[in-house]
Amino acid sequence: MSGLAAADALAIAGDVFVPLQADEALLPEGLDIGFKPVPAIIVIAMMGLFLAAGVFYKVADTADMWVAGRSIGNVENGMAIGANWMSAASYLGMAALIALSGVYGLAFVVGWTTGYFILLIFLAAQMRRFGKYTAPDFVGDRFNSDAARAIAAITTFLIGFVYALGQARGMGLVGLYILGDPGLPGLSGYQGMMVIFMVITIAYLALSGMLGATKTMVIQYVILISAFLIGLLVTGYASGYSTILPQLEYGMLINELSAEFSDPFAGGSYYLWIATAFSLIFGTCGLPHVLVRFYTVENERIARWSCTWGLFFICLLYLSAPAYAAFGTDLYSDGVRAAYGDPGMSAEAGDVIVVLATQLAGLPTWLVGFVAAGGIAAAVATVAGLFIAGSSAISHDIYANIINPDATQRQQVLVGRLSIVALGVLTIIFALDPTAPIAALVSFAFSLAAIVLFPMFFLGLWWENTNRQGALAGMTTGLIVWLIPMFNEGHFGPGFGNEFLATWMPAIGSGLVGVPIVFAVTIAVSLVTDEPPLETKQMVRQCHSPEPMPKDKTAADVVAEKNSGGPSPADD
Amino acid sequence: MTDNNSHNTSDESNELQTDGGVSEVEREKQIDYLDVEINLLKPATPFMQDHNRIILRGFAIWAVIVFGPITLTRLAPDVMTSTMPVLGFPLHYFLIAIGGPGGALLLSVWYVRKRDHIDEKYDIEQFAGADLERTDTSGQEPTATDGGAEK
Numbered sequence: 001m002s003g004l005a006a007a008d009a010l011a012i013a014g015d016v017f018v019p020l021q022a023d024e025a026l027l028p029e030g031l032d033i034g035f036k037p038v039p040a041i042i043v044i045a046m047m048g049l050f051l052a053a054g055v056f057y058k059v060a061d062t063a064d065m066w067v068a069g070r071s072i073g074n075v076e077n078g079m080a081i082g083a084n085w086m087s088a089a090s091y092l093g094m095a096a097l098i099a100l101s102g103v104y105g106l107a108f109v110v111g112w113t114t115g116y117f118i119l120l121i122f123l124a125a126q127m128r129r130f131g132k133y134t135a136p137d138f139v140g141d142r143f144n145s146d147a148a149r150a151i152a153a154i155t156t157f158l159i160g161f162v163y164a165l166g167q168a169r170g171m172g173l174v175g176l177y178i179l180g181d182p183g184l185p186g187l188s189g190y191q192g193m194m195v196i197f198m199v200i201t202i203a204y205l206a207l208s209g210m211l212g213a214t215k216t217m218v219i220q221y222v223i224l225i226s227a228f229l230i231g232l233l234v235t236g237y238a239s240g241y242s243t244i245l246p247q248l249e250y251g252m253l254i255n256e257l258s259a260e261f262s263d264p265f266a267g268g269s270y271y272l273w274i275a276t277a278f279s280l281i282f283g284t285c286g287l288p289h290v291l292v293r294f295y296t297v298e299n300e301r302i303a304r305w306s307c308t309w310g311l312f313f314i315c316l317l318y319l320s321a322p323a324y325a326a327f328g329t330d331l332y333s334d335g336v337r338a339a340y341g342d343p344g345m346s347a348e349a350g351d352v353i354v355v356l357a358t359q360l361a362g363l364p365t366w367l368v369g370f371v372a373a374g375g376i377a378a379a380v381a382t383v384a385g386l387f388i389a390g391s392s393a394i395s396h397d398i399y400a401n402i403i404n405p406d407a408t409q410r411q412q413v414l415v416g417r418l419s420i421v422a423l424g425v426l427t428i429i430f431a432l433d434p435t436a437p438i439a440a441l442v443s444f445a446f447s448l449a450a451i452v453l454f455p456m457f458f459l460g461l462w463w464e465n466t467n468r469q470g471a472l473a474g475m476t477t478g479l480i481v482w483l484i485p486m487f488n489e490g491h492f493g494p495g496f497g498n499e500f501l502a503t504w505m506p507a508i509g510s511g512l513v514g515v516p517i518v519f520a521v522t523i524a525v526s527l528v529t530d531e532p533p534l535e536t537k538q539m540v541r542q543c544h545s546p547e548p549m550p551k552d553k554t555a556a557d558v559v560a561e562k563n564s565g566g567p568s569p570a571d572d
Numbered sequence: 573m574t575d576n577n578s579h580n581t582s583d584e585s586n587e588l589q590t591d592g593g594v595s596e597v598e599r600e601k602q603i604d605y606l607d608v609e610i611n612l613l614k615p616a617t618p619f620m621q622d623h624n625r626i627i628l629r630g631f632a633i634w635a636v637i638v639f640g641p642i643t644l645t646r647l648a649p650d651v652m653t654s655t656m657p658v659l660g661f662p663l664h665y666f667l668i669a670i671g672g673p674g675g676a677l678l679l680s681v682w683y684v685r686k687r688d689h690i691d692e693k694y695d696i697e698q699f700a701g702a703d704l705e706r707t708d709t710s711g712q713e714p715t716a717t718d719g720g721a722e723k
Contacts, residue, residue, distance in 0.1 A: 117634050118631075120683060248670075251665075252660035262653075304687060314673075465611075541606050541608060562606055
């Protein structure tokens with residue numbers, strides 16, 4: 001049985017000791033649920049601060065924002081990378097998986113950090129030189145195909161949706177702590193809270209719009225990481241686990257915890273561990289909203305250094321989450337019930353273990369509220385970013401580029417808004433009864449990015465002979481390959497439950513099987529069909545030239561210039 | 573189109589042969605990147621050879637850092653789960669939870685510094701903020717911006 005299946009099984013048995021509304025689904029046991037004025041004010045103040053920062057740093061128009069944005073420095077951009085990255089999955093979900101499935105959960109720590117090195121050596125600077133703003137734009141221009149652009153746009157939309165599921169679950173569960181059961185008719189406490197926060201997120205999105213400028217993200221990062229680290233430091237100190245460096249001191253605690261916490265393969269097999277880490281690593285390299293950060297810097301050297309700084313800022317949280325998991329598990333075992341065995345810790349309690357740990361350590365409500373608010377802020381900000389990426393994929397890449405090339409600005413904005421609402425409604429419906437813990441839900445989006453987008457970025461930049469037919473065949477294959485385990489395990493519908501497939505191609509780690517398949521298909525089809533046009537190849541070559549490139553130019557500009565001035569006219 | 577391409581590549585290799593005696597740096601300066609093939613497994617220029625060497629070396633070390641500890645734990649569970657002195661971590665836990673992210677971070681620093689050295693070797697300097705207006709890059713036709721397209 002996989003770690004997640006184990007977590008699900010735990011979840012089913014989890015309601016016995018819940019003090020309130022024991023018959024309702026998705027209530028984290030042990031969490032002090034109820035309306036709390038101070039934490040509520042902290043959440044509102046935090047969101048208000050992000051909005052205010054957005055307004056304060058607002059620039060005249062989008063074109064200005066991009067170009068001006070390219071003068072962002074190393075450290076600042078590194079923090080923005082960190083803020084962009086910190087979602088509910090990092091903030092809440094990772095500690096949850098480590099608490100619930102032990103060493104298997106560490107595959108998430110490793111996968112979500114070490115992927116940045118691959119991004120750094122293979123993609124960051126080259127992407128910066130290519131000079132496109134969105135993933136569908138890259139795919140469409142590199143492979144000269146509107147169909148490829150459309151598949152990339154659909155994938156971006158799907159990533160946004162699947163990724164947002166995990167965030168919605170996080171908002172609902174943490175919202176319960178801060179505001180209590182809203183008592184919406186027909187909905188359980190979790191469901192009501194989740195719906196309320198999704199509606200707030202969409203309103204926030206309407207207000208903040210494209211304000212998600214780098215400065216706002218820097219502020220977000222500082223607040224998120226402070227909430228997380230202060231919470232951990234005080235929890236460790238108050239409970240006597242640690243003094244000033246809980247990230248290392250929790251090591252002493254591990255042997256006192258149940259064997260499930262540190263036994264190598266108690267929570268998931270060796271294969272599952274490798275498959276999960278692999279998917280998360282290459283998913284990181286395929287995520288549209290991560291790659292976008294490298295367009296906002298001045299030059300490739302800063303792109304590289306800011307990627308490294310980004311990894312440093314991410315590591316601060318990722319080295320701390322296992323400590324939270326250890327403290328939380330021990331506090332839970334002492335204060336609620338045995339964390340492992342029957343019934344054990346439920347998946348819901350796991351997903352709020354960060355908040356739960358601070359609460360069980362007896363910290364004052366405002367401090368617990370601060371930590372909880374950080375989780376909600378991470379979720380809301382990430383959903384806002386994902387929905388913007390998803391809606392621009394629909395309105396810009398599909399509607400304006402393909403369906404209606406004469407679309408007016410007004411029509412595009414309308415389509416963009418409708419797709420945000422569509423994404424919101426879809427997310428709410430599927431998040432009413434989520435099929436897995438936060439981090440697992442988010443990892444499905446990573447599998448998708450790894451399988452469909454990463455091979456296109458990688459081959460597109462490193463092998464000039466990758467062509468349109470190869471890309472189309474590869475991406476179509478990838479989408480199908482990703483959907484098979486998703487349906488099999490019942491994440492969309494009842495599920496087939498094929499045991500063999502679930503073992504060797506789990507949805508959570510389908511990249512391990514999927515990525516090589518897509519590479520093979522793309523390369524094979526590219527080899528048997530015509531080479532791409534010279535201009536396309538030159539664009540790829542320009543991405544690898546060490547020659548400095550002005551920041552207002554794309555590789556395509558350079559190629560067009562060269563060809564218009566050179567002896568041979570451009571060949572179409 | 574394909575003819576065009578192979579023509580360009582042979583052009584370039586001729587050029588390299590005639591200048592047989594020059595250093596890598598000199599050779600690099602004569603190359604127009606729009607004429608060299610991009611293939612990760614066959615780096616075509618001195619710069620790309622140097623760069624690919626550190627990329628592939630870094631990738632190999634990275635693979636060991638990421639998948640090594642869990643694999644060793646699978647192969648030798650007793651050794652790997654023994655408790656570390658001072659810190660108290662089980663060895664495998666430490667290598668995965670702290671060695672993984674920390675190792676990737678150190679490796680990233682190693683890579684960007686190496687890459688900076690290569691840039692130095694080939695005399696490459698990136699544009700700084702003050703050079704915003706500079707759009708002429710050497711080695712390319714100093715064509716006027718859009719006007720050139722119509723000629």
